[in-house]
Amino acid sequence: MNVSTPPFDMAFAQDELQRRGLHAKLHWVAEVDSTNRWAIDQAEQGEPAFTWFVADRQTQGRGRLGRAWLSPPGRNLYASVILRPSLASTEAPTVGLAMALAAVRALKACGANPQIKWPNDLQVAGKKVAGILCEARFEPAAAPQSIACIVAGFGINVAMKPGEFPPELSSTATSLHAVGVATNREQVFAELASAVEAVMEQLAAVGFISLCDEWNAASALTGRFIEVLFGNESRQGTVLGIDRSGRLLLLTSSGLEPIVAGDVSVKK
Numbered sequence: 001m002n003v004s005t006p007p008f009d010m011a012f013a014q015d016e017l018q019r020r021g022l023h024a025k026l027h028w029v030a031e032v033d034s035t036n037r038w039a040i041d042q043a044e045q046g047e048p049a050f051t052w053f054v055a056d057r058q059t060q061g062r063g064r065l066g067r068a069w070l071s072p073p074g075r076n077l078y079a080s081v082i083l084r085p086s087l088a089s090t091e092a093p094t095v096g097l098a099m100a101l102a103a104v105r106a107l108k109a110c111g112a113n114p115q116i117k118w119p120n121d122l123q124v125a126g127k128k129v130a131g132i133l134c135e136a137r138f139e140p141a142a143a144p145q146s147i148a149c150i151v152a153g154f155g156i157n158v159a160m161k162p163g164e165f166p167p168e169l170s171s172t173a174t175s176l177h178a179v180g181v182a183t184n185r186e187q188v189f190a191e192l193a194s195a196v197e198a199v200m201e202q203l204a205a206v207g208f209i210s211l212c213d214e215w216n217a218a219s220a221l222t223g224r225f226i227e228v229l230f231g232n233e234s235r236q237g238t239v240l241g242i243d244r245s246g247r248l249l250l251l252t253s254s255g256l257e258p259i260v261a262g263d264v265s266v267k268k
């Protein structure tokens with residue numbers, strides 16, 4: 001397979017969506033501030049589920065916890081999708097975990113062997129190859145509060161060369177090419193679009209419980225001693241896995257603690 005060079009091959013991507021019989025609709029631009037911002041705007045104007053927004057380059061790529069996402073042109077996939085799950089707002093975190101699993105399936109289909117660092121970072125050989133940012137909007141009038149839409153934004157390092165990462169990322173970030181996976185952005189996109197639809201169908205039909213074992217099998221953290229930061233608090237402990245609600249099960253010195261959200265660093 002050829003290594004991708006700009007511009008993104010829209011004809012190939014569109015053909016793949018059609019060949020796979022997906023609902024996905026694809027919008028592409030050369031440059032945008034953030035594909036998540038773009039997708040949220042469009043979702044609020046009524047665009048349907050599985051509409052994708054892809055850019056060659058982002059000028060204000062957003063990461064989790066208010067961080068920036070490095071988004072140079074011609075190398076990586078920056079893709080956001082509108083999801084409209086019929087779920088209570090309390091179940092929104094399971095959608096983020098389901099998206100991590102979709103990305104695992106997609107990267108496996110491209111020949112990689114990724115693991116998930118809870119909640120939804122993807123690593124290969126211990127380095128981050130992809131990050132996912134889910135942003136939700138809720139139906140204010142519904143009781144209990146329900147999800148109006150979730151935009152899931154995927155940043156997947158496809159063809160970055162090791163020397164192209166800035167110094168602060170060079171020891172922690174990698175790309176599919178850097179780990180020897182000869183794929184391209186269009187192929188990764190097509191696998192991702194397939195996997196997102198499959199995972200969302202499973203989530204709707206059976207619930208997160210049906211994804212839990214596969215998720216735990218892909219977890220990079222199980223058995224590791226970690227620190228998790230949430231708000232002004234932190235906990236340290238050994239990870240036992242995630243439970244059926246997607247909470248991280250941490251065995252701390254004071255017992256078992258389920259963690260709903262947070263930022264993890266591995267200690268041992």
Ligand code: BTN
Binds near residue numbers: 034061064069132154
């Ligand atoms: C993380 O911090 O790990 C999440 C990074 C998510 C980055 C992607 S790139 C496409 C989409 N648009 C954004 O602005 N962010 C997400």
